[in-house]
Amino acid sequence: MVLTIHKEITKIEKGTIVTPAGFKAAGIHTGVKRKRNDLGVIYCESPASAAAVYTLNVIQAAPLKVTKESIAEEGKIQAVIVNSGNANACTGKQGENDAYLMRRATAEQFSLPEHYVAVASTGIIGLDMPMEKIIPGIKKLNPEATEKSANQFNESILTTDLVIKSTCYQTTINGKTVTMAGSAKGSGMIEPNMATMLAFITTDAAIEPDMLQVALKEVTDKTFNCITIDGDTSTNDMVLVMSSGKAANEALTPEHEEWDVFVELLKQTCEDLAKMIARDGEGATKLIEVEVNGAYDDSQAVKVAKTVVGSSLVKTAVYGADANWGRIIAAIGYSGAVVDAETIDTSIGHIQLLKDSQPLSYSEEEATEYLKNETIKISIDLNVGNGSGKAWGCDLTYDYVRINASYRS
The missing domain is CATH 3.10.20.340 (ArgJ beta chain, C-terminal domain)
Structure with a gap:
């Protein structure tokens, strides 16, 4: 089903994080959590322009440090590895070593330079990472561009969430079809700028990393930073956007005649995810x-x-x-x-x-x-x-x- 949001943007009801061209995903259960999937990956066929925003809590978990370093290298990411059930926060030097090990193992699994890998974790604060489960799990990840694999990833990032949070939109830029999709988790400790939430957004739009960062910062202030569950700001979380460029539109900048269309596409995607997070607040009914x-x-x-x-x-x-x-x-x-x-x-x-x-x-x-x-x-x-x-x-x-x-x- 396709739902028109306004004359330029339509919602793809069955779209997922792998609907934009060039992306695959996977999610598996490693035993970090009792039942649900707890390890996932989003993989791009080629290095993708990347942008991110992070929690403003001055105490930040080790995965954020690693991801910031990866993006700072050249603004490109090709894979993001995510675990749930353990936040790897307030875990000292060992936590940093474990986050770097997750990055290295993922890079080896997909034959990538280490700085092309982002790392994210969510769950209980203050516990050492069960690397004896995480590393073998990384070696079993086999991402695919299917609805099933996307939903397996969606489940792998959840903690106290009751529902999967996913959305997808399409528009036309320079006569090219541009798709954007998002997946998120979050239901408590939500008082961004950012908070206990992870959001991953994929798009096939052509845009350089610095311009993607400009758009994300503008949109975040109107969406994710406008939700609150309980006033607590967490140590971990972020919004990460990856752009494969496979739509082959003219590279987007604020001077591009359809820049506003792209920003609205990103805003609609982020607003959907933000509202889903708010609706799924722990114990919430409304x-x-x-x-x-x-x-x-x-x-x-x-x-x-x-x-x-x-x-x-x-x-x-x-x-x-x-x-x-x-x-x-x-x-x-x-x-x-x-x-x-x-x-x-x-x-x-x-x-x-x-x-x-x-x-x-x-x-x-x-x-x-x-x-x-x-x-x-x-x-x-x-x-x-x-x-x-x-x-x-x-x-x-x-x-x-x-x-x-x-x-x-």
Whole structure:
């Protein structure tokens, strides 16, 4: 099925991380986790332009150091090796050695220079890597360009996630069909810039690494950096984009007449994955989208949106289907953004609750019924400027406490 997003971009419903030309993937179970696949690889037939963004936590896991070094060498990556179940974080010199060993073993498996390999890990912090399982597993990886192999990879990167997160889009640039796809994991410790999430994006667009980095940085600030689950920022994670160039379009730069089309393609892909992560928050039952208009500027709008969607009181109210607008306006007030206490409008779905900061009459029963939906939209107009922005999160449930209280057991 093909779904048109707008006149230039269409969603490929059965597309996967290997739909863009030149990519293959694999995922297997090595025993790091009890049941699900826990080791995966994305492989490109030729060196791909690469760009990445990373967690801003000052304590960063060893795989991030290795990946940064690989990309810095010449901006090209041909394979990314990923394990789940162990984060290889706060593991000292041994952790670094293990991350480099994962890179070397993957390079040997696919006959690549070591700096053409990126490394990513996710899972429990502070445990030594079970390399006696990881290295033999790397030697068994046999990537293919099939839907089955893509889904095996998708599973291999999950931790407490309940569902696979994958999306795919196509557009036309210079008369050439350009495809982009993404796969992600993440459901807790999500308060980017970045957080406990991994996202891998493949595209066959022709673009140099520095230009790909420009596009990714712009898009990340509007997508992944606009989600929050629980306010915690992790040690590990990143968004990595690989571009094979096999679409054979003219190399993309900001001066290219269709640069905006490419950026929108990347934005749509990243937004899909960001919303999937928010929807799959640990124990979550609902996706919450907060849209803010009339802010002083766009960055202030995002600040307000993230504060509201990250409020534990707002999140629990949504879980309980309680239209408690007092929690919303309180979060707006402590967001740190420029606000006028006399001009705020708020709505839940189609139901307006406040106009110029004054409560309106509304049906509690209708509001409660709306809040039983799986997707909840909160709209805010600050009426102090022209800035706008969105943020995504989820409700806060009893299961969140249960899952995180027993994460290591």
